[in-house]
Amino acid sequence: MMDVSSAPPLASQRVPPLSAEGKALTGHAFEIGPDAPLKLDCGIDLAPVTIAYQTYGTLNADRSNAVLVCHALTGDQFCAEVHPITGKEGWWESMIGPGRPVDPAEYFIISSNVLGGCMGTTGPASINPETGKPYGLGLPVITIGDMVRAQARLVDHLGIDTLFCVIGGSMGAMQVLEWASSYPERVFCAIPIAGAARHSAQNIAFHEVGRQAVMADPDWRGGDYTGQKVKPVRGLAVARMAAHITYLSEPALHRKFGRNLQDRAAITYGFDADFQVESYLRYQGSSFVDRFDANxxxxxxxxxxxFDLAAEHDGVLGNAFKGTKTRFCLVSFTSDWLFPTSETREVVHALNAVAANVSFCEIETDKGHDAFLLDEPEMFAVLGGFLKGCAEHRGLLR
Amino acid sequence: MTHQHPASAPLRVDLQLIADMIEPGTRMLDIGCGEGELLDHLWREKQVDGRGIEISQAGVNACVTRGLSVIQGNADTDLADFPAGIFDYAILSQTLQATSSPRHVLGELVRIGKRAIVSFPNFGHWRVRRHLLLRGRMPVTRALDYSWHDTPNIHLCTIDDFVDLCRDLDIVIERAIMLDSNGRPLSGIRGSGALANLFGEQGLFLLHRRN
Structure with missing residues (x-):
């Protein structure tokens, strides 16, 4: 850990040019050099590693108001601003921003692209310095633990000893739990939303369908497609379409689309997108491939x-949090069948078993897993109150 | 950021009696914490490290929104997770009679709490007895304001019954306070004997397990 007094001010940080999908990216970058490589769970020491990140708000004098935002599978560091590539608003502007629960007027917000990602942080599309070519499948397999270790290096670099809060949904919630388990003394409060302490068999199964769709695309070429004219966009789009269904709920799909037809009065007796839901999924698939790398x-x-936090602790989930002083607030959604409330409740039980300070709210909604990204006023009220309470305990309120 | 401690609203009388039993700076679990009045009061007035369990999701969300540590759950199923003696106090206010297994719950309270604080309506109160004796119908009183068919109180007991159960479970009664239906203590009644069983509309007990 870096001594707070010797940490460099933000303004002096090196900001190398970043790029993703062949386009220049705005934002900060931090590099882990070969002198102190990143130790991966698979046993490999990885360097250099670039971590692309964004910050919002100002770090206070005693560096105690930092909030780390962990993104989900297809998110990135642009959580609270217009995305430089897609032009769309940040993926969590409902949660982060002026007057929102995570307000840059109060907190110094850090959001980095995960290790293995494709928005500036080292991933399979990055150049392998040993070959001068993109890693492709040559990149070691990354774990949630590796992502968090990389984030911890970034937090060291920013001169922050203890994060006020680590927050994230879905894969982000996994990172939050990993943070709280691996660096308990560095996390004052933790907010895992719509997450789990392990990926279920059903969820592994859905992911395998997505991967097989990518790998079945002849343009994938065993992962060695960078520099080719074509990319495995068809396979990736199918993967995204299948995954997208799991992010919604049956009632939400029905409410949005029902059996409504797409720009036509009657079925066409063909395989065109007759139904609105088909058209919607095709759009989701095709827009995704423009911003995401298949590998x-x-x-x-x-x-x-x-990810299986209990397995890393002799099969007892409570052991992952033994002696923790972190204040937890877990959130789940009634209609989320991908990361159902029962998974969150297991984490709550484990935290109770070690007498952790824990709050748990299940939010009533029909929007499924995606609810964590959407306008859920009750979630905002709960998390705003939780953060305010924690800020009071942390002495952030003046 | 600016923040002012809101002045604590006066607590309900029976909750104030509970609050008075709790030493500052201790750790407690409030089971059936509602919207967190007691938790909030004890944190602000006595720096008590409080946790809550509440059965209604609306209650839980209200608690967390005001900065309290509360989970959704119930007394019958959710006490088993906690290690023994982890709390200085485990509090169950006006809920024992609504649990499906009061004996199990009472045992859990004195297991996870070094002390337990329990309150419940007394079915031995003279008005209850009179009601049943004269009218021959299930008593509906100020303290027990439900018809027999829609009451959540499925395991009503008298003060004497409760004292017997404590003896069975090797639980020591440190203090017993009898209350009227508004939760005010009955100053003339001491202990948990026959007078208490006749005149207490509610009983409030401070307990611990005999070592």
């Missing part, structure tokens, strides 16, 4: 599959 999709889904 990254393989690596990140694998990282989620491998």
């Amino acid at each position: 990254s999709y393989l690596y990140l889904t694998r990282a989620m599959d491998y």
